[in-house]
Amino acid sequence: MKIEGKTAEAFVSEVSQDIVSHTLHEAPESWPALRQALREHFGETAYRRWFENLHASGNDDVMTLKLPTRFMRDWVEAHYGDTIRTLWRQLIRNGRIEFGVSAPILKKPDAAPALNPAAMPGMPAGDALAAPLAAGECDLDPRFTFDNFVVGKPNELAYAAARRVADSDTPGFNPLFLYGGVGLGKTHLMHAIAWHIRRHYPQRRVIYMSAEKFMYQFVRALRYKDTVAFKDQFRSVDVLMIDDVQFIGGKDTTQEEFFHTFNALVDRNRQVIISADKSPQDLDRMEERLRSRLGWGLVADLHPATYELRLGILHAKAEKLGCQVPDKVMEFLAHKITSNVRELEGALNRIAAHAQLVGRTISLEMTQDVLADLLRANDRRITIDEIQKKVAEHYNIRLSDMHSARRARQVARPRQVAMYLAKQLTPRSLPEIGRKFGGRDHTTVIHAVRKIEELSAYDAAFKEDVELLRRLLQG
Amino acid sequence: MTQQIPLPLPHKVAMSADDFVVTSSNQEATMWIQQWPQWPSVCSVIHGPSGSGKTHLMHMWLAKSHGKALTSHDLLRNEPGALIMSNRNIAIDDAQQIATNPVAEEALFHLYNALKETGGSLLLTAEKPPAKWPVQLADLRSRLNAAPALGIHAPDDELLTMLLIKQFHDRQIDVGMDVVTYIVPRIERTTQALREVVNKLDQAALSESRGITIALARRLLS
Numbered sequence: 001m002k003i004e005g006k007t008a009e010a011f012v013s014e015v016s017q018d019i020v021s022h023t024l025h026e027a028p029e030s031w032p033a034l035r036q037a038l039r040e041h042f043g044e045t046a047y048r049r050w051f052e053n054l055h056a057s058g059n060d061d062v063m064t065l066k067l068p069t070r071f072m073r074d075w076v077e078a079h080y081g082d083t084i085r086t087l088w089r090q091l092i093r094n095g096r097i098e099f100g101v102s103a104p105i106l107k108k109p110d111a112a113p114a115l116n117p118a119a120m121p122g123m124p125a126g127d128a129l130a131a132p133l134a135a136g137e138c139d140l141d142p143r144f145t146f147d148n149f150v151v152g153k154p155n156e157l158a159y160a161a162a163r164r165v166a167d168s169d170t171p172g173f174n175p176l177f178l179y180g181g182v183g184l185g186k187t188h189l190m191h192a193i194a195w196h197i198r199r200h201y202p203q204r205r206v207i208y209m210s211a212e213k214f215m216y217q218f219v220r221a222l223r224y225k226d227t228v229a230f231k232d233q234f235r236s237v238d239v240l241m242i243d244d245v246q247f248i249g250g251k252d253t254t255q256e257e258f259f260h261t262f263n264a265l266v267d268r269n270r271q272v273i274i275s276a277d278k279s280p281q282d283l284d285r286m287e288e289r290l291r292s293r294l295g296w297g298l299v300a301d302l303h304p305a306t307y308e309l310r311l312g313i314l315h316a317k318a319e320k321l322g323c324q325v326p327d328k329v330m331e332f333l334a335h336k337i338t339s340n341v342r343e344l345e346g347a348l349n350r351i352a353a354h355a356q357l358v359g360r361t362i363s364l365e366m367t368q369d370v371l372a373d374l375l376r377a378n379d380r381r382i383t384i385d386e387i388q389k390k391v392a393e394h395y396n397i398r399l400s401d402m403h404s405a406r407r408a409r410q411v412a413r414p415r416q417v418a419m420y421l422a423k424q425l426t427p428r429s430l431p432e433i434g435r436k437f438g439g440r441d442h443t444t445v446i447h448a449v450r451k452i453e454e455l456s457a458y459d460a461a462f463k464e465d466v467e468l469l470r471r472l473l474q475g
Numbered sequence: 476m477t478q479q480i481p482l483p484l485p486h487k488v489a490m491s492a493d494d495f496v497v498t499s500s501n502q503e504a505t506m507w508i509q510q511w512p513q514w515p516s517v518c519s520v521i522h523g524p525s526g527s528g529k530t531h532l533m534h535m536w537l538a539k540s541h542g543k544a545l546t547s548h549d550l551l552r553n554e555p556g557a558l559i560m561s562n563r564n565i566a567i568d569d570a571q572q573i574a575t576n577p578v579a580e581e582a583l584f585h586l587y588n589a590l591k592e593t594g595g596s597l598l599l600t601a602e603k604p605p606a607k608w609p610v611q612l613a614d615l616r617s618r619l620n621a622a623p624a625l626g627i628h629a630p631d632d633e634l635l636t637m638l639l640i641k642q643f644h645d646r647q648i649d650v651g652m653d654v655v656t657y658i659v660p661r662i663e664r665t666t667q668a669l670r671e672v673v674n675k676l677d678q679a680a681l682s683e684s685r686g687i688t689i690a691l692a693r694r695l696l697s
Contacts, residue, residue, distance in 0.1 A: 046652070049636070069496060075640060079652070141591075183617040212585045244614070247581070277614070339617065346516070346621020353515045353623055357506055373522075373604030373624055427629055427668075430660045442660055 028063045030091050031056040037087045042080070050076055055102050060092045066102035073099050140208065143320075144191030150316050152309030155185055158300040162189040165239075165271060166196040169204070173298035175262075175272040179279050180302030183342030186275040190241045193273065197239060204238040211247045215254045222253075234261050241273040245294070250285035259290050272297075305341055310334040317345050323352045329367050336375055347371055372474070382425045382473050384436045390473055391418040394465075403438035416448035417466055423449050425473060495531055496641060498634040504625040508536045516622060517590050518597040520570075522604045523627025526666030529600040532627075533566045536598055540564040547572045550582040563595030570599035574608040584615040630666060635659050638666060642673040643687075648680070650687045657689045661696050672696070 035054075039047045055066040065084075067073040076084075077099045088095045146166075151159050158178050165176050178186045194206045209217075221230035234240060240261075248254045265272050276283060280295035305313065311334040318325045325348070337344045354370045355362050368375060388402040395414040402415055415437060422433045423445065430442035437445075456463035497505050504521050507514075521529050537544060542564030550573065565586065573579035590597050601608065604626065605619035630638060636659050643650050662668045675695050680687050 049633075072496075075644065078649070182613045183621075210585075210588055212588065247585075339620075342617045343620045346617075349515050349621070350623045354503075357510065358503060373606045373626070374620060423664075427663050427665045429663045429668075432663070446660060 027056040028058055028060045030060050030095075031063065033091050034084075034088055037091070038084065041083065041087060050080065058098075060095055062096045062098065063088070064098045064100050066100040068102055070101050073101050140191045140194050141187075144188040145195050146192045148316070148320065149185065149188055149192055150309065150313045152306060152312060154303035154305055154309060155180075158185070158189060158302045161298055161300045162193050163196075165273060166193040167200075169201070171269060171271040171297075174266050174269075175274050175294060175297045177280060177294055177297060177299045178273070178275045178302065179277065179299070181304060181340060182277065183340030184302040184304065185341060186302060187243055190243055190273060190275060193239070194241065205236060206239040206241070207234065207237050208241040208243065210243045211245045211258075214242060214258065215248055215251060218254055218257050231261070234265065237265070237270060239271045239273065240265055241275075243275050245274050245276045246278065246283055246286075248286075249283060252287075255287055255290055259287070259293070262290075262293065304338070305344075307334055310338070310341075310344055313341055313344060314348055317348050318352075321348070321352045323355065323362065325351070325362050326364070328364050329362055332364060332367060343374070347374065368471075376474065384422045384426060384428060384433065387421045387425065387473060388418050388436075391421065391469060394469055394472075403436075405438065416451050417469065419445050419448040420452035420466070421470060421473065424470065495528065495535060496634065496637040498631060498637065500628045500630050500634045501528055501532070504532055504627050507623070507625045508532050508539070511536060511540060511596065514596055514623070517595070518587060518599065518618065518622040520599045520601065520605055520619070520622050520624040521627065522601050522624060524629065524665060524667075525602060526670060527627040527630065528666075529627065530568055533568055533598060533600050537564075537566055540596060542566055542596070542598070544568060547576070547579050550579050550586065551576075563590065563593050564597075565590065565595065566598040566600070568600050569602075571601040571603060571605075571608045574610045577611060580610060580612040580615050584612055584618070587615070587618055629664060632659060635664060635669065639669055639673065642670060646673070646677055648673075648677060648687060654687055654689055654692055658692055658696070 034056075035051065038051050042051070050072070053068050056063055057066065058064045065076075067076055081097075081099065085097050088097050146159075146163065149155075149159060158180070161173075161176055162178070164172060178189060180186060190208060194208050197204050197206050218227075218230060221227045242258075245258075248258060262272060274294060276294075278284075279299060279301065280291050283291055283294075311330060314325070314330045314334055318330070329351070333344065333347055337347050351362055351367055351370055354360065355366070360366050389399060391414050392399045392402060395410075395417075397411050397414055401411040402418060404411070406412070419433060419437060422428065422436070423430070426433075428436075430445045433445050434440040434442045452466065456466060495505070501523075504523070507519060507521070521532055523529055533544065536542065541562075543562040544566045547567065547570070550567070567573075567583075570583075573583050587597060589595075599605075599619075599622075604624040605616075605622065606624075608616075608619070610616040610619060636655060639655050639658060640650075643655075658672060662672050672695070676687050676692060679691060679695060685691065
């Protein structure tokens, strides 16, 4: 994925550089020597904790050392300041040091590099706040066009009806009533109709609004005794679309007003398009006369997407996002996320955004990681007992060997793996983990964790093995 | 020996960006906040255990986006249209509370739609990702499930060390690094446990009028 000519990797590495450190090209000449001195004086651990992220600027006479946070600055100055200054004066006679904060987190929004809007659609464009809910016509989602609607068996009737309505100037059926479960494309089709008309028949006036907004505007009009203006906005309209009409269920005055608006438009042969989550006769807390009216025209439903349609949608979406998604990942998503199209697309969005953010290539493992919250049925707490059991099974040793004093390699290594996983997957303290493993000391646990990290660093097969166990345990 | 009774003096918790400690546990969430306004969708969610820095990140975002923090109570009292009149960017802390309250769920749903129309952003924080909230309103559930959810992971040793120091620092307690390195491997690795330990040490040190040392930590942790 490219961001204004930069690769995602370059972009991400810039961002992370911003967080943890800064480039050193402007550093004072003797700064490397001081760094070396700090490392020798305080030792590797303290050096890494406090001084690795120091950003030096200025010159040898007056050098400013900046730390990532205010707290770190205070701490370093209070605890290490004198020593640092002494070390500096050994290098530069009369050299001064000041401490500061590099404060990288708060950047001005406009300083951040802009993502390519084509790659990340749905971005807020410009200042759209002007009169947020006063005007009747809302901004349409630029992604929701007919071209972007993936047609399959479950939605072909609704799609055909929407196309027909968009292209005819006299209503063939009035109203067009689209219904289906959440996230199956009702709003998409309505926006597509509006886009199509705006583009091909600009003289026709289209209003699209959610039922909630209709209600909000109406209630406000009542409050300010301005119902005339409210009614007026619908008078000259050629196409009125009301989304999610179920939300006026139980709101009697709003229903009444909606009923009149609806009738007035239909009587004057203007097109009305309604969407809801249920068919007209199944709408809850809706007046009978309104229910029956809503069913007069064409009622088209959208069914949940089939596997093939889901796969088709993912392919279309990935192409729009301009990102490389392996087929395996597509199939996995189409197989796993069956609830609705919004969540399916949302999942792909999340993976793409994540890949861009942390510069990871999209793979099956990465997908499972990023979407763990959606994919994992439960996130119960993992216990140390479970870890011991799974690890013992995996390496084919006895469970009792987890607690035993035996030191033979074939039991000691699995035990260390189990300790490592206990530290990674549970919040238990190290002494507690030690106790669970036959009353061992917490330093033994620390040793085990280090050992496993070391082994993982150069033995890819071993690392995979441990990862597999982690996945198994996380379910 | 007479014991001094310590007055419960509240300490000021530093909440600005300068005070946020970034480590591998929260790096993704932090980067996400930094990326605003280039978010790919209206709503983003940051989730993680209590005390893991969600509220801190939220305040950083509010400062950056000039947004407004709402409570679930605000959602119940006001019309979504009125809520975003003056603010196009909204954050709700502990947002999973709205789940199962039908009025609040619907209010959040309309707020989401209204923000989508005006091009605003919505940041939610919660302990769990939205997929685990018992949201009843299907329209809302699918929107939340489609939102990028950034997890803050259980703190690693590095973060625990930093947080422990920060806790002491927030209370203006000066402790040696030896005490910090003694405590970290011996407590439950949650920010909650960390806070409790600092509290206990603070109380003990105050009431016994002594400094915080390894000996004191050893006594209180055993």
